[in-house]
Amino acid sequence: MPRNWALWKQRRHVTAYCLLSEVVAVVLTVRRLGDEPVDGRATALWAALVVLAVAQAELGRQVERVRRRVAGSAHINMTSVWLFAGVLLLPAELTAALTVVLYLHLAVRSWYRLHRVSPFRTVSNATILVLTCYASKAVLTAFGMADLRAAMETPWLGSIAVALALVVHFTVNALLVLPARNDPGRTFVDLFGGWADNALELATLCLGAFNALALTVLPGLTVLVLPPMLILHRTVLVKQLETAATRDDKTGLLNSAGWHAIAEHALAQAERRQSTLGLLMIDLDHFKRVNDTYGHLAGDAVLKAVASAIQGEVRDQNDAVGRFGGEEFVVLLPEISAVDLAAVAERIRGSVREIALKVDSDEEVREIADLSASLGTAMYPAAGTGVQRLLDAADMALYHAKRTGRDRIVHVADLK
Incomplete structure (x- = not known):
């Protein structure tokens, strides 16, 4: 039933943005109908892109399904290879039709059993890509070029136009995705993904440009794009599996x-550079009461909220936040002073105090508030020269914080 759609369960600004972007995409598509002639050549190119894209999706279907199961970050797929080629070769409305066909095929063949892929997300992503394609197509139009063939008539100017269209496609897509997310995050990685994710997107766009060039000059060579596409797809899966193996399922930390692997590397760097390194141990106070009062699902929601609070108060992606099990967290902060370490610890303590969650408990909505955390801090090299020694020192400070009243911070240096 429409009233049960996942779209209505999102934050209001997300629901509004998704609906608005879909209306804008439809209006722009209708207005563009007839602006560019759709002749037999354009139709043949569109059909070729559909066949190639569907073939690639079918050959990589199992890889894509596994990727969607393990993906914990902003999802990037391989469709840009075909869609950017469509931008360079097709009238705008045919590029929009290409987007719809490709996403419909992916939804039916690759994502239909994956519960985390809500239909409204598929529609929203396809809509954003339609708008992105219109934006990059506008770059070519601004240069007075209808397609790649026209760009080839003035090689250097055409090259500049295609390169700018690629940059605009990459940038606009990254920006349009943000309002459609419930919690886009605060750091650059949260907002736009890691360098590897962005490198993948740029690689697919570059392949899309060469794909369009092949279709224009030697169409038969277009099939040569399939092997590198499949290898690239599988390589991304391997990376995501490696990442998933180091992540906590409940919190994403x-x-x-x-965490130990990153800590050992950071400690070796600190020793080589003769720099400092800080460590925080964080333990939620009276967490058992939450589970006993509200249930374990509510407890999991609290852990996620605390994880988000901690990540929101560290400095950047170089500060490694981990969950050690139960309600205990640990943060590694390279190249930090004791004063700054204390400031980060205080921000985290205050952020945990501000958490207020509404959860379903015994068929009624209840609020969980008045949470607190105890923290212990340790500095390298004063508190220890190995990861385990630093952990032991911070744990000792944490135990002292628990024993002396909770909801406080204790520094190892203050215990001596």
Whole structure:
């Protein structure tokens, strides 16, 4: 039933943005009908792109389904190879039709059993890509070029136009996605993904440009894009599996193994550079009461909220935040002073105090508030020269904070 759609359960600004972007895409498409002639050549190119894209999607279907199961970040797929080629070769309305066909095929063949892929997300992503294609197409139009063939008539100017269209496509897509997310995050990685994700998107756009060039000059060579596409797709899966193996399922933070690996590397760098390194141990106070009062699902929601609060108060992506199990968290902060470490700890303590969650408990909505955390801090090299020694020192400070009243911060240096 429409009233049960996941779209209505999103934050209001997300629901409004999704609906507005869809209306804008439809209006722009209707207005563009007839602006560019859709002749037999354009129709043949559109059909070729559809066939190639569907073939690539079918050959990589299992890889794509596994990728969607393990993906924990902004999702980037391979469609840009075909869509950017469409921008360079087709009238705008045919590019929009290409987007709809490709996303419909992916939804039916690759994503239909994956519960985390809500239909409204598929529609929203396709809509954003339609608008992105219109934006990059506008660059070519601004240069007076209808398509790649026209760009080839003035090689250098055409090259500049295509390069700018690629940059606009990359940038506009990244920006249009943000309002459609419930919690876009605060750091650059949260907002736009890591360098590897962005490099993948740029690689697919570059392949799209060469794909369009092949279709224009030697159409038979277009099939040569399929092998590197499939290899690239599988390589991304391997990377995501490696990332998933180091992440905690409930919070998305590093797990113990993943955090230790980063900590050992950071400690080796600190020793080599003769720099400092800070460590925080964080433990939620009276967390058992939350589980006993509201249930374990509510407890999981609290853990996620605390994880988000901690990540929101660290400095940047170089500060490694991990969950050590239960209600205990740990943060590694390279190249930090004792004063700044204390300031980060205080921000985290205050942020946990501000958490207020509404959860379903016993068929009624209840609010969980008045949470607090105890923290212990340790500095390298004063508190220890190995990861385990630093952990032991911070844990000792944390135990002292628990024993002396909770909801406080204790520094190892203050215990001596």
